[in-house]
Amino acid sequence: MISFPNAKINIGLNVVSKRKDGYHNLETIFYPVKLADALEIIPSEKTGFSSSGIQIDGEAENNLVFKAYKLLQKDFDLPPVKLHLHKVIPFGAGLGGGSADAAFTLKMLNEYFELNISVEKLESYAAQLGADCPFFIKNKPTFASGIGDKFEPIQLDLSAFEIMIIKPNFSVSTPEAYRNIVPAPANFNLKEIERLPIEDWKDIVKNDFENSVFPRYPEIEKLKNQLYEMGAIYASMSGSGSAVFGIFRHLPTNTDKYLPKGIFIYR
Incomplete structure (x- = not known):
């Protein structure tokens, strides 16, 4: 059995408050994309x-795919299987690749072994693997709050547009991105985004992590600006970076004119 765990982008990301447990409450929209x-x-x-594609560091037992198998194996006494991941979604990019791999493993095992686990229970299992893992169970546009673990469906459809994702040849760690964050109430309710013309997003829909990441990594800000120079209607960093994305009516063909060599580009 083969499946294709897809990435997500964050459309808007507001860090609204710091919690007593040291984590932060945020508000964002998870939007699934075709990169997989x-x-x-x-x-x-x-x-x-086993794995191929982008090199995966660390022991196999620490990979979320393997952890997802062990999680279900504990409750359902699953027979042994071989799990192979061909890695395309870059790490440290804010694209949720590892979370997608974990969630898709749960869904595949449920189907493969006919376990009849409900969607709600699959989401419960996924939550044990990571805060945003449950999103990839339904894999539909979602407004997320809390620490990124409370979900509400949202009617957002970007199928009429094209999305380009670019990533520099370095990553940004989430703790590093949070280091200089100043939590504040959101100026715009992201749940209202479906009523907002995409042409207005540029001045209203913000990613708070850009304030802490761009001063340290000006290369990322430059890539975002280059997406606008290429004709993007909206561009933003995804999550805590380092990937940025642009939403276009039509993707440009002359990207070499704008973008440096040696970066990840997905159209």
């Missing part, structure tokens, strides 16, 4: 995990 990894599950005499 490939995940395969096949029968095996011994459970194992």
Whole structure:
């Protein structure tokens, strides 16, 4: 069985308050995009995990795909399988690739072994693997709040537009991005975004992490500005970076004119 765990982008991201437990409350929109990894599950005499594509560092046992299998194996006594992940979604990009891989593993195992786990229960399992993992169970546009773990469906459809994602050849760690964040109530209710023309997003829909990341990594801000120079209607950093995305009516063809070499580009 093969599936294609897809990435997400954050449209708007407001860090609204700091919690007593040290975490932050935020508000954002998770929007699924077509950029995807490939995940395969096949029968095996011994459970194992392998990967190709972008190099994955660390032990197999620490990968979220393997952890997702072990989570269900504990409750359902699953037989051994071979899990292979072809990694395309870059790490440290704010695109949710690891979370998508984990959630899709849960969904695949549920189907493969006919476990009949409900969507709600799959979301519960996914929440044990990461705050945003449950989003990828339904994998539909979602308004997220809390620490990014409270979800409400939102009617946002960007199918008439094209999205370009670019990532510099370095990553930004989430703790680093939070380091200089100053929480504040949002100036715009992101749940109202479906009523806002996309041409107005540029001046209203903000990612608060840009305030803390851009001064330290001006290359990311430059990439965002270059997306606007290429004709993007809206451009933003996704999550805590380092990827940025642009929403276009029609994707430009002469990207070499604007973008430096050696960066990840997905159209």
